[in-house]
Structure formats: C-alpha cells, structure tokens
Amino acid sequence: MFLCFRIKNMDVRTGLIVLFCLMGLTWAQPVKYIDCGSTTGKVIGVDINPCPNQPCQLHKGNSYTVNVTFTSNVDSDKSTAVVHGVVGGIPIPFSIPVPDGCRSGIQCPIKTGNTYNYQASLPVKTEYPSIKCVVEWELRDNGNEDLFCIKFPVQIVN
Template identity: 65%
Template sequence: MDFRLICAVLLPLLAFTRAEQVKFADCGSVEGKVSQVDISPCPTQPCELHKGKSYTVNVTFSNVDSQTSKALVHGVIAGVPVPYPIPNEDGCKSGIQCPIQKQKSYSYINELPVKAEYPSIKLVVEWELRDDSSKDLFCIKFPVKSHLGI
C-alpha cells in the first residue's frame, strides 16, 4: 500500500483521537510535581462529559518516592467533596510501575466513567494519588460539565 495513502487515512484519525491537554490547579501535592494533565476526549474546556461515556485521564508527574499508590477522586459540588468511584484505585495498575522513584517521570492513566444517573451539572473533579503513607503524590483539580449523552 502506498505510504501517502496510509498517512492520508491514519493522520486525521490520530488527530481526532488525540488527548487534549487541560488546565488544572494543584490542590495539595506534597512532593510531586504535575507537568501535564490530558483528558480524552475533551475538545473544549471545561471538558463536557456525556452521560454513559467514559473518559481517559492521563497525569504526567515526577519528583516523588513511594512503594505503592492509591487514587481518590471526588466531585466537588458547591464546595462539598462527593466521592466519585473509578474503576481502578491502584495507581500501580494504572500505567505506573511501582515502586515510584524520585528521579523518574510517570504517566498515571485511569478512566473517568460518567454514569447515566449522574446529574447534569458543572462541578470540579479533584483527583489525588496517595503514597504508602497516605500523603498526596499529587492532587489536581479541573472543572467539567456533565450533561446528557449525544
């Protein structure tokens, strides 16, 4: 098959499925340094989350040591944090090979499912990854809008 034809077909598909870098705020990272947060798909900001769909969250961070890691996610509604279940709380099974070492950069990858029964609202997602002492390896927050699927 001609290389140009392959490029003409695949490049637009790759651009369409590319994760989008989102604006985030640090909310208490003790030692970790978050360099980037990507959510896919998220073509606009704040991210519009459609009910019944799942979104991939990728957090690139460094500068920490830990044997283990556990994720905690909350939806903050009117200043009140509400636990938000995710499929896998174990950070060592979410793109990270533990133990986590200070000299390396890591990409933590997990899913953010949006259930059909969730209300259509604006909220802030607060995502923490904790170390073996329950201290934040990182803590980030970013705004989202949840509404009916397409």
C-alpha cells in the first residue's frame, strides 16, 4: 500500500512539473511598449504570443496573438481597432481579421472604471517585406477617441 501511495504521489509531482514546463512555453511574453496617446483609457499591460525576444520577430505566413489589458475611463457601446506599421515615420495600414473590439475578448458595452482584456490576431502576410518597423495599435471608442494607443517594435522575417 505504501508503494502505491508513493507511486501516485510521484505521478502527480511528475505531471505537475510537466504541466508547469508546458505552461512556460505557451505563456505570452510581456512586451515593452510606448503609450502613444491613450485618451479615454489606461494601458495596464501588453503581451504578444509567441514573442520570446524583443523586438518580436514576426514570421511571414504566421499569426500572432496580441493581448492588451486596459482600464476604460468612459462608457462606450462599441470599440474599433486600427493597426498600422510605421516605417520611416509613415503609417501603413495592417489588416486584422476582426477589427470589432467587442468580438475580441471585450464584453460590450464598455463601462467606466472597468478593466478589459482585448485579444486579437495579427496575421503576417507573406507579401510583407522583411523589415524592422513599429506597430501602432489603437482601440477607439464611440467618439473615435483612443481607449488605448500603443507602439511596439517588431521585425518581419521570412
């Protein structure tokens, strides 16, 4: 009986170790970002998955998950994401599959003082050039004001 108990404990410990190792591989990396004018909200944190190093290397043909945690300073019935790659100071639109923030992890209507976790996919098209740039990601409220505006550096690679 003692042997069965010991084997079960060892199996549980081994399982937990494996689980924690796997979780470490899948957790998103916090990203260094600049707030570029969040007027009606406050950014708490940003992470991108996968992004083991910074600047994040975005491989053509892959898709990345961008997670932004923010607090709203306004009520808003809707939210719309606008994404640009800034190259040489010129903003170039990035297409995202779902620009509606209310379909990207946010429970709408947005309420003043609540914290939200916006989550969106950033597909990197194969036709994008291999280049270093800055991604500017805005989430706009009813009045077209920025609930958040963040900038973070990336490198698009093959």
